[in-house]
Amino acid sequence: MSGKQTQDELSAVDPSRRKFLGTTAMAGLAGTGAVLGLTACGAPAPAQGDKSAPAAAASAENGKYEVAPGKLDAYYLISSGGHSGEARVLGCPSGRTIKRIPVFNIDPMVGWGITNESRAIIGTRPDGQLNYWTGDTHHVHGSYNNGTYDGKYFWVNDKLNARVARIRGDTFETDKIVELPNVQGQHGLFPDKRDPVDASINHTTRVFAGAEFHTPLPNDGRDKESPEKYGCLFTCVDALSMEVRWQCRIDGNMDLIATSYDGKYAASDQYNTEGGVHYEDMMSAEQDACVFFNIARIEQAIAAGKSTTIGNSKVPVVDGRKEANPDPKTSLTCYVPVPKNPHGVNASPDGKYFICSGKLSPTCTVIDLALIDQWFNGELAKPRDAVVAEPNVGLGPLHTAFDGRGNAYTTLFLDSKIAKWSVDGAIKQFKGDASAKVILDTIDVQYQPGHGFTSMGETNQPDGQFFNSGNKFSKDRFLPVGPLHVETEQLIDISGEKMKLIHDHSAYSEPHDGIIVRADIIKTRQIYDLDEFPNAVKTKEDSTIERNGNKVHIKLISQAPAFSMREFTVKKGDIVTITLTNHDKVEDLTHGFGIPKYNISFIVNPLETKSVTFVADKPGVFWCYCLHFCHALHLEMRSRLIVEG
Amino acid sequence: MSGKQTQDELSAVDPSRRKFLGTTAMAGLAGTGAVLGLTACGAPAPAQGDKSAPAAAASAENGKYEVAPGKLDAYYLISSGGHSGEARVLGCPSGRTIKRIPVFNIDPMVGWGITNESRAIIGTRPDGQLNYWTGDTHHVHGSYNNGTYDGKYFWVNDKLNARVARIRGDTFETDKIVELPNVQGQHGLFPDKRDPVDASINHTTRVFAGAEFHTPLPNDGRDKESPEKYGCLFTCVDALSMEVRWQCRIDGNMDLIATSYDGKYAASDQYNTEGGVHYEDMMSAEQDACVFFNIARIEQAIAAGKSTTIGNSKVPVVDGRKEANPDPKTSLTCYVPVPKNPHGVNASPDGKYFICSGKLSPTCTVIDLALIDQWFNGELAKPRDAVVAEPNVGLGPLHTAFDGRGNAYTTLFLDSKIAKWSVDGAIKQFKGDASAKVILDTIDVQYQPGHGFTSMGETNQPDGQFFNSGNKFSKDRFLPVGPLHVETEQLIDISGEKMKLIHDHSAYSEPHDGIIVRADIIKTRQIYDLDEFPNAVKTKEDSTIERNGNKVHIKLISQAPAFSMREFTVKKGDIVTITLTNHDKVEDLTHGFGIPKYNISFIVNPLETKSVTFVADKPGVFWCYCLHFCHALHLEMRSRLIVEG
The missing domain is CATH 2.130.10.10 (YVTN repeat-like/Quinoprotein amine dehydrogenase)
Known part of the structure; x- marks a missing residue:
């Protein structure tokens, strides 16, 4: 070479x-x-760190990058959180964590996985338990407009349970989670940057996700002992509705994803194109690939009905395997060989190149997107010819x-x-x-x-x-x-x-x-609007207790230093819903709501409404208290839940 | 005044x-x-923060306190985490979070609340669910020896579900959690500093906890409409066994706790000595109190059988109410009046004073412990005479x-x-x-x-x-x-x-x-020892699958870049236990274990053993993978769980 x-x-x-x-x-x-x-x-062996009080400044450069008290960071650093299941917002350059965003985890601080609203986003089983309280976030990317971030949305993957979540940029809260059908190991994730066909759509409308683990398709017990029959799907999620638009089956599996600035291509690095099930087999071939997806052609194929479905899923699936795509001029995919077991693939900001990082090879592979165009037009002899550099x-x-x-x-x-x-x-x-x-x-x-x-x-x-x-x-x-x-x-x-x-x-x-x-x-x-919440308790007069059989609905308002009702009585066995609207409208004046022994903990931000539902299975007096410091009389802010035996 | x-x-x-x-x-x-x-x-209105890139240094002082790359902090800052349910370890002065310690929450990162070992510490219900996955930690304090920290243990309270947890200082992991009987709103917490009787015990052997919310005793549905019959218990937990030793019933409720350096006293600030249920009532009296507990006398009373029990609890309870203690010379408690609704109480490091902070009063109240001695000896006219200062x-x-x-x-x-x-x-x-x-x-x-x-x-x-x-x-x-x-x-x-x-x-x-x-x-x-774990999978030969009826035990070893078995097959409906021992013994070489769609996520640190148990209710192929970056072939580190339909 x-x-x-x-x-x-x-x-x-x-x-x-x-x-x-x-x-x-x-x-x-x-x-x-x-x-x-x-x-x-x-x-x-590195130089041993010093334990000295206070740690001495190391050089004259010290302090140059410090964000002094009262100063703000220049950048947001939005990060995945691995198997914590969360995402994070940090200030840069200070490195201070400004927000943990619960996504796939349970977080009693905000009530994520506890409130009815968050449970609906996460999804529940017939017995009322959450579908999952684990997740493995790897990649966070934001929505684009005109080639740069517009701050509207951020997406993050769950490798563990094959999901994609969306985080709103105005509140930094998760608002949608979708589980991808027939996918395991949802690893790479990237939004598109513009539409491949409609030039007027110069913003993100799709989010692409790559499956890293090949499984039988469908994975319902069949073909489990025949790895050669396993397959992987590349998934397109609608950025707005967060529904799965389509999937494309490929040879091999997928790692990271990049998208082109012109909207034409998504690509994924591939390791284990061998389809091995042991790591020795996964690194046996000298070359793996970077697989390019021709988005316009895939969507044309689906529009033309050239798709199937897998198992119970209704999502259209096209065939992007090499054997099904012999002619570059109609092919849905292009497999560019790169040295074995690459890892990341990244788009250069000038829009010209995708660069694959070699992992087991000490090289990076530079792929020229104009040459990928040529290949799909039948004008390039072979995909490998799109490689224009491979530096060590x-x-x-x-x-x-x-x-x-x-x-x-x-x-x-x-x-x-x-x-x-x-x-x-x-x-x-x-x-x-x-x-x-x-x-x-x-x-x-x-x-x-x-x-x-x-x-x-x-x-x-x-x-x-x-x-x-x-x-x-x-x-x-x-x-x-x-x-x-x-x-x-x-x-x-x-x-x-x-x-x-x-x-x-x-x-x-x-x-x-x-x-x-x-x-x-x-x-x-910085604050919500009462009208955003259909279940908001809008006035003190609305703060009532409604009973319907054994279902009791307690409608509460928080306004420092008190909840609108000082006590509420229910019967043992009642199914109790508490809806709480925070009427404090001052920025940063968040209240919490905890019910001792009932495993209930959540917050309401200014003018926000949240609700919880539980069975009142323990008789006695339970002091519902404000969990989130709000006022000089915060400790006194509590109401009695009385459960009659 | x-x-x-x-x-x-x-x-x-x-x-x-x-x-x-x-x-x-x-x-x-x-x-x-x-x-x-x-x-x-x-x-x-504060000066508006600047968004400038990069944030400029504010003064010549900048950098003086910076912990430069490669330098270590001079202090550990061990902090509570409120309704996140966790505790934290930060570096000081850098402010960097070095560890989040899951305590009362579920944390899929480490598998807290997911592994059998952590579930046993948290406690489970008959249906197998955790007792709680919420908690509200307020106060963290460490074990003492000779009046200063010995680094062995840290304790933290759960105000929401009335628990006390212990964190080991050698691993910064929670090892015990105890729920306090007949307590709601477990707020203040402090270990003792030496034994009040045995001068040879100059280290922590007790942890004290104060109940903030008064409830019927027992709180099983009786007396719920009669707040005048409500009461609060002060609890002593054994620092070593983490079992509850005794409780002391008092007038009013409790806020923070301090303990004396001579071991004689614990004290708790009290607000709402009125026993009010609305915040207006809780601040009606001009004075509340700081209640002192004479530990030696309480334990003598218990030894003498002068205790009762409450409800189903077997914990001995003594009566520390004023009416039951008319004579200072035999009294278990001393109520020192302080201006209304105080909050914190802190022990001065010279051992002489407890200082109560006024909250609704602009004062601090300095109480001389030598005068408390005098009161308990019948030598001081009234408790208030122990106050030696009350500055504004x-x-x-x-x-x-x-x-x-x-x-x-x-x-x-x-x-x-x-x-x-x-x-x-x-x-x-x-x-x-x-x-x-x-x-x-x-x-x-x-x-x-x-x-x-x-x-x-x-x-x-x-x-x-x-x-x-x-x-x-x-x-x-x-x-x-x-x-x-x-x-x-x-x-x-x-x-x-x-x-x-x-x-x-x-x-x-x-x-x-x-x-x-x-x-x-x-x-x-920095690493564990195989022998610490009775269920450790000690050798490759021990890595087997054992079946007993529908119970299957899969014994695994992790050693980068592979698990000891590349696939394991079970039947749908099997109750599967996976025990995983990490045989990598190099510091910082942690592995993770995730099972897609089975909501299983945990880690094993070097030479650590953990286990999980689940019902194999979904047929198919599930790639169990290493969740925690471990090696250049980390992504390839996975094994197949095959569930036969």
Whole structure:
């Protein structure tokens, strides 16, 4: 292969560290379990952190990036939260968590999974239990307008239970969750950036999701012992209704997803195109692929009725497998071979390239979207010809981000480094220009970076200020807190020639992907409107108790420092619904509502309404109290629920 | 009352702000709902935060307190988490959250509430559901040895469901939870510091808990309409076994708790000694009390059989009500009158005083413990004579902390300030010395502070470095994220004459109390030992599938990048237990285990064993995968659960 940087060239950056990590890692990868040692033990022993009070400033640079008391952050950093099941909003550069957004988890703080309204969004079983209270969020992406964020929505995946959730940008609350049919391991997720056909639609209307785990289709007990019959579906969700529009069956499985700025393509990196069920089999082939989806053609095929359905699902499914698509000029998909077991795929902000990061290969693969156009037009001999560069960037490349100045930043998991490289340089080198400068800088991170992303780097307005490195091992970077370590998010200033490490932020496991959004783009509301809630208790006169058989509806108002009724009596066995409207209209004046021993805990924000339903199965007196500090008489704010035996 | 600072004297500190807030607030408190306005609207409009990129350094001081990358914090800050149900460990001064400790909540990240082991700690109902997945943690305190923290244990209360939980200091994991019988609103909590009788026991052996809500005793449906028959219990939990040792019934209810350094006393501030059920009634009396518990006498009474039991509980209960204790020389309790509706009570680090913060009174009440001794010996005319100072510190005093140099720091909720005052000065003033200097400094905080605590300030080793102000409203201090605001923890340098605001940290609602512990005191373990877990899968040979009727036990080992079995087959309807032992012994090498569609998510830290049990009710193929990034082949680390239909 042409265009590869030599090992020596790379070693020049930091020879001793490279030597220590590099060869061992590659050797390990050829084996079965030996890599492990590298991952966990192989990083060079870092300088021991100091326990000194207060910690001394390390350099004259200190404080330059500090967000002083009373100052606001310049960016929102919106992040996934791994198997915590939540998403998060942080300030950048401060790293302060401004909001945890409960999505797939239960959160008694806000009452997520407890209120009737949130339970309806999550979904319940016939016995009233939630469908799930687990989830595994990996990727958060925002809605686009004209190639950049419009701040309206954010979407996040659940890899564990194959769901996609939507978060409103004005309230930072989850408003929809959809479970994808016939999908397991819903990993990659990306909204489209404009419509592939209608040029007037220059904003997000679709969200794409990729299945990582291949299963029998349908997965109802058939074909379970025949992995060769397993398959994966690529799913299109309607961004507005959050209903599943269509699915496309492919060869192999899918990892991350990228979408093009012109709306034509979504693509997903693939590992395990072998369809293996053991990890050795999953890395046996020398090449996997990046599969491109021709959105317009898929939707034309569906409009033309060229679809089937799977199992009980009514979602139309088209066949995007190679065998079903022999002619590029009508093909729904294009499989571009890339070195084996790639991980991330990212769209360059100039709209020209998708870049696949090699993971088990020390390379990044640059795919030219204009050449993908040519292939689908029958004008390119083979998909691999769309590759215009494949630079050697270091060991374990996972994700690539951009600064808008033509440079790419790739996280190197095994090297524990970030490599800054020139996309144009790599293309020149690939064409044979031995003098082309590709690697421009590297910086050590602590340790083993996964996702990396830059400020506004996934829009057409990248500003080249910050790179966030989400590191999978923190080891000695924070005070020890027992066997479970926090993760490290390291913020790097990329505004100059050399990358500069600014802060080590901590992150509850596991942050994966995130985006850094300019603060002016997000427009939030700080209070609700009574009329938004059909069940709002609008006046004191509406605050009543209604009984219908053994169903009792208690309609309450909160206004500091009291609830509108000081006591309410029900009978043992009653099915009780409490609806609570917060009539305090002052920003930040949230009330809580807790019922001791009844496992009820939720909040109502200013002018918000929420409700809970429970069976009054315990007789006695239960002090319903305000959970959320509201007032000098907050502790006195409570009412008696009296359950007659 | 002598010894009060005049309004003018206080106004001198910051006349305009004081004028704006002060008189309105007091007027409001005399009314019913008008305080609300003050709380939410009354704070002066702060300077608007800047959205500038990157945020400019505000002053030359910037960076002085920054914990640079690679440096460790000097202190652990261990905090409650309000109705999130969790506790937290932060680094101080950086404010970085190093660990969230699930306690009363469900956390799919670690599997808390999902694994059999955690479910046993939380407790389950006959139908297999958890007893609770809500909780309201307010106060965290650590175990003592020789008057300072020994780092072994931390305890935290659940106000919502009346529980006390213990967290191990070596792993920062919850290991015991006990529900207190006949208690509602378990609010205040404090461990003792030494034994009141056995001088050789100079460490924590008891944890005290106060009930805030008075209910019928027992609360099983009787006496529910007769609030005059309601009562509250003060509870003693055994620090080691976590079983309830005894309870003491009192007049009125309880708020916060303090314990003396000599082990003799626990005390609780009381509001609503009126026994009111509406907030107006709860603030009708001009005085409430601080109730002191004579621990040795209570335990002697129990040893002498002078106890009863309540309802189904077998816990011995003694009567600490005034009427039952007419003679100070045998009394179990001492009720010291303090101005109405006090909030916090804190022990000065010199062991001499308990200080009650007035809340609705602008005063702090200093109680001399030597005089409490005298009262219990029949040598003091009346409990109120134990008060040696009652300085006017500002509006809405809630909690008081100490620097070890004789100064107290009181949070002023209504004034949105911290007042630094001299305890000796206040005592002199109370004695009539008009020249005594009491208020030494005040600082504005943003906004409405609740708990305040200092580095090592609740030990006999206070170091006077930092004060943390936990503020209940953040308003404009962070980027807006919708109607629900994050809370603000402000860190203040108290090492000099003047207090200095260092950082605004963010905190998920609601942090209440916390402690700041010197880093060298905490000794954690970074890996487990296989032998700690009776159900450990110790060798590859032990990794088997055992069937007993419809019960199937799958014994697994994780070792990156694979689980010991690549597939395991069960039948639909089987009750499946999966036990997973992590054989990776390298620090920070945690694995996760998720089963799609089966709502199973948990982690195993190095050499740890956990198990889950579920009914295999869905046929098909389910890819159990590693949830916690572990290795370059992490994504490939998965095994097939095959459920035959």
